[in-house]
Amino acid sequence: MTMVNAMHILVIEDEKKVAEALRRGLEAESYRVTVAHTGEEGFFQLNSELFDFVLLDLMLPGRNGIEILGTLRKRGIETPVIILTARDGVEDLVLGLDSGADDYLVKPFAFPELLARIRLILRRGKKDPQLRLSLADLTLDMVTRKVTRGSEQIELTVKEFELLEYLLRNQGRIVSREMLSRDVWQVKDRSTPLDNVIDVHIARLRRKVGGPFDKKLVKTVRGLGFVLKEEG
Amino acid sequence: MRLKPRSVRIRLTLWYTAALAGLVLCFALGIYTFVRSSLLRQIDDQLERDLATVTRVVRDEPNEINELAQHGSVDFFQVSEGTQVLAETDSWSRFGLEKGVAGSGPGAARSWRAPNDRLYRLRVVAVNSPGHGYLVAVSEAEQTLRQSLASLALILLIGIPLSLALAVLGGYLLAGRALAPIGALAAKAAEITAERLSERLPVEDPLDEFGRLASVFNKTFARLEDSFDRLRRFTADASHELRTPLTAIRSVGEVGLQEKSDAAGYREVIASMLEEADRLNKLVDNLLVLSRADSGAQQMLPEPSDLSALAAEVTDWIQVLAEEKEQHLTVRVSQPVWADIDRTTLRQAVINLVDNAIKYTPDRGNIRVMVRYSPSGEAVIEVTDDGPGISPEHQGRIFDRFYRIDQGRSREMGGTGLGLAITRWAVEINQGRIELESEEGLGCTFRITLPASKARLRVKTSPDL
Numbered sequence: 001m002t003m004v005n006a007m008h009i010l011v012i013e014d015e016k017k018v019a020e021a022l023r024r025g026l027e028a029e030s031y032r033v034t035v036a037h038t039g040e041e042g043f044f045q046l047n048s049e050l051f052d053f054v055l056l057d058l059m060l061p062g063r064n065g066i067e068i069l070g071t072l073r074k075r076g077i078e079t080p081v082i083i084l085t086a087r088d089g090v091e092d093l094v095l096g097l098d099s100g101a102d103d104y105l106v107k108p109f110a111f112p113e114l115l116a117r118i119r120l121i122l123r124r125g126k127k128d129p130q131l132r133l134s135l136a137d138l139t140l141d142m143v144t145r146k147v148t149r150g151s152e153q154i155e156l157t158v159k160e161f162e163l164l165e166y167l168l169r170n171q172g173r174i175v176s177r178e179m180l181s182r183d184v185w186q187v188k189d190r191s192t193p194l195d196n197v198i199d200v201h202i203a204r205l206r207r208k209v210g211g212p213f214d215k216k217l218v219k220t221v222r223g224l225g226f227v228l229k230e231e232g
Numbered sequence: 233m234r235l236k237p238r239s240v241r242i243r244l245t246l247w248y249t250a251a252l253a254g255l256v257l258c259f260a261l262g263i264y265t266f267v268r269s270s271l272l273r274q275i276d277d278q279l280e281r282d283l284a285t286v287t288r289v290v291r292d293e294p295n296e297i298n299e300l301a302q303h304g305s306v307d308f309f310q311v312s313e314g315t316q317v318l319a320e321t322d323s324w325s326r327f328g329l330e331k332g333v334a335g336s337g338p339g340a341a342r343s344w345r346a347p348n349d350r351l352y353r354l355r356v357v358a359v360n361s362p363g364h365g366y367l368v369a370v371s372e373a374e375q376t377l378r379q380s381l382a383s384l385a386l387i388l389l390i391g392i393p394l395s396l397a398l399a400v401l402g403g404y405l406l407a408g409r410a411l412a413p414i415g416a417l418a419a420k421a422a423e424i425t426a427e428r429l430s431e432r433l434p435v436e437d438p439l440d441e442f443g444r445l446a447s448v449f450n451k452t453f454a455r456l457e458d459s460f461d462r463l464r465r466f467t468a469d470a471s472h473e474l475r476t477p478l479t480a481i482r483s484v485g486e487v488g489l490q491e492k493s494d495a496a497g498y499r500e501v502i503a504s505m506l507e508e509a510d511r512l513n514k515l516v517d518n519l520l521v522l523s524r525a526d527s528g529a530q531q532m533l534p535e536p537s538d539l540s541a542l543a544a545e546v547t548d549w550i551q552v553l554a555e556e557k558e559q560h561l562t563v564r565v566s567q568p569v570w571a572d573i574d575r576t577t578l579r580q581a582v583i584n585l586v587d588n589a590i591k592y593t594p595d596r597g598n599i600r601v602m603v604r605y606s607p608s609g610e611a612v613i614e615v616t617d618d619g620p621g622i623s624p625e626h627q628g629r630i631f632d633r634f635y636r637i638d639q640g641r642s643r644e645m646g647g648t649g650l651g652l653a654i655t656r657w658a659v660e661i662n663q664g665r666i667e668l669e670s671e672e673g674l675g676c677t678f679r680i681t682l683p684a685s686k687a688r689l690r691v692k693t694s695p696d697l
Binding site for chain 1: 499500502503504505506507509510513521549550552553555556576579580583584587651
C-alpha cells in the first residue's frame with residue numbers, strides 16, 4: 001500500500017505520549033496520521049483537510065471532544081469518529097454516541113482493539129459474506145460448519161468454532177483477550193474474569209488445529225493476546 | 233423577645249409551672265365555690281326553719297305572733313298583710329330590713345345589702361289562711377359567711393403565688409438535675425473525633441433513658457469507627473495492590489534498559505511489562521466497579537430471569553476451567569427459578585463464585601451449582617465445593633475488599649482480591665443476600681438468596697398452566 005492511497009487518520013489527543021504511540025502504531029499499519037494536541041488545533045485540521053477517520057479524546061484542554069464532534073456533525077461532515085475516553089460512565093458514552101460518534105474506547109485500551117474497531121468502521125457498508133475462511137491449509141466452512149486442515153477434518157466444539165472463525169476473520173492481526181471476551185463471549189463488562197477461560201479455549205484450539213501438524217497456526221503474543229498466522 | 237427559650241431546662245420549668253398553676257387555680261376556684269355554696273345552703277336551711285316556725289304561728293295562732301316577735305327564737309322576721317305590718321322583731325326594724333322587703337314580692341332567698349352596709353339573706357313568702365293574705369319575710373345575717381369567704385380568698389391569693397414560686401424554683405432545680413447527664417454526654421461526645429473514635433461515652437445505667445441514649449451513641453461510634461477502619465485499610469490495601477504491578481513494571485523496565493539484549497530479549501521485557509500493565513488495568517476496572525457500587529451509579533436493568541438458565545450459561549462458559557483440573561462441575565436444577573434481576577451484575581456474581589470454587593478446589597474435586605426455590609419461596613443459587621473450606625476466623629471477612637486468606641497464592645492465580653467484594657455487592661444490589669457456610673476441610677457453600685419474581689410465580693401457579 002502506498003502512502004498516496006493510505007487512509008488518513010486525524011488523532012486529537014492532548015496526552016503527548018499517547019498521541020505519539022497512536023501515531024507510530026497506526027503508521028506501522030500503513031495509515032497516514034496527523035496529530036492535533038488541542039481541541040482548537042484539531043478543529044482547524046478538520047476544516048482545512050479531508051480525513052478518512054478521526055480518533056477523538058473526550059477530555060481536551062480548551063474545547064472538549066463532545067463540542068468538536070457536535071459542531072462537526074452539525075456541519076454535515078460524516079467522517080467516522082471513535083471517541084477515546086478515560087471515563088467509563090454510561091452517561092458519558094451515551095452522550096458521546098448521541099453526539100454522532102461511531103464507536104468509543106475506554107482508556108486504557110489495547111492497541112489491537114483500536115485497530116479492530118477502525119477496520120470494522122471502515123469496512124462498514126461493504127458486505128463481507130465470506131462463507132469460507134481459510135489460512136494456509138486450514139479451512140473453515142460457515143455453511144457446513146466443518147473445519148479441515150489439509151485433508152483432515154477437525155472436530156471443534158461450538159465455542160472453539162466461534163473462536164476460530166473470529167481468529168480467521170482477523171488473521172494476521174493480534175486479537176486481545178478483551179476483544180474475544182466481548183465479541184465471542186458477548187461479555188461487555190471488563191471486570192468479569194474470563195481470561196482463564198479464553199486461555200484454555202485457545203490452548204485447546206491450538207492443540208486441535210495445530211496439534212497433529214508441524215506448523216502451529218495459533219500463536220500467543222505475550223502481553224497482547226493471540227494471532228492466527230502462518231509461521232514467519 | 234424570644235418566644236421559645238433555647239434552654240430545655242427553662243422550657244421544662246415553664247411547662248411544669250404553667251401546668252401546676254392551671255391545676256392549682258382550678259382547685260382553688262373549686263374550693264371557693266364549694267365553700268361558698270355550702271355556707272349559703274346552711275343559711276338558707278336556717279331561713280326555711282324560721283319560715284316554718286313563723287308560718288305555723290301565723291296560720292294557727294295569729295294572736296301569738298307578737299309574742300313570737302318579742303320572745304321567740306327567730307331573730308329576724310316580719311309579717312304583713314297588704315301595707316300593714318302585723319308583727320316584726322326588734323332587730324328587724326333596728327337594722328332597717330323592711331326596706332329590703334319593700335317593693336318586692338315573694339321569691340327565693342336572696343342576698344341584700346342593708347343600710348348599715350351589712351349583707352343579709354332575705355326570704356319572702358306569701359301565706360294564705362282563710363280570709364287573710366299574709367306576707368312573711370325572714371332574714372339571717374350573712375356577715376360570718378362573708379368573713380369566712382374573705383379569709384379563704386386571702387389564704388388562696390397568698391398561698392397560690394407562693395407555692396407557684398416554690399414550684400418554679402423546684403422545677404428549675406429538678407430539670408437541671410435531670411438534664412445534667414445530657415450536657416455531660418454532649419461534652420463527651422464532642423471530644424470523640426475522627427482521630428479518637430475508639431473512645432466511648434460512659435454508660436451508668438444501661439436501662440435508663442440516658443443509658444440508652446449513650447448506648448445508641450456508642451453503637452453509632454462503633455459503626456463509624458468500623459467504617460473508618462475499613463476505609464483506612466482499604467486505602468492502604470489499594471495503594472499496596474496498585475503499587476505491586478507498578479513496581480514490577482518499573483523494575484522490569486529498568487533492568488531491561490540496563491541489560492544489553494537482542495530484539496527477542498527486549499520483546500520479552502516489553503511483554504512482561506505489558507502483562508503487569510494488564511494486571512493493573514484489571515485492578516482499576518474492579519475498583520471502578522466498586523466505586524460505582526459505592527456511589528450507587530450502577531445502571532440496573534432488572535427483569536424476570538430464569539436463574540437456572542443463568543447458572544447453566546455460566547457453568548457452560550467456565551466448564552473448561554474445571555476440565556483442566558479434572559474437576560466435576562455439575563449444575564443441578566429441577567425447574568426454572570425466576571427472579572427479577574439485572575443479568576449482567578448477577579451473572580458476574582455467579583461467575584466469580586464458580587471461578588473461585590474451581591480455583592481453590594484441588595484437582596479432581598467436586599463443584600456443584602444448585603438452583604432452587606427455598607421452602608419460604610425465595611430464589612436460591614448455591615455453589616458448593618469439597619475443597620479445603622474456609623476457617624471461621626476468615627469467614628467474617630472473606631467478603632471484604634482485598635481480604636485474602638493466602639496472600640501469595642491468590643495473587644499468583646491472578647486474583648485481585650476484589651472478586652468476593654464485587655460478588656456481594658452484585659447480589660445485594662439485586663435485593664439479595666449472600667451467605668457462606670463452611671467447615672474447615674469439608675469444603676464450603678456460597679448461597680445467594682434472591683426474592684423470587686412475583687410476576688412469574690403468579691403465572692406458574694395459575695390453574696390454566
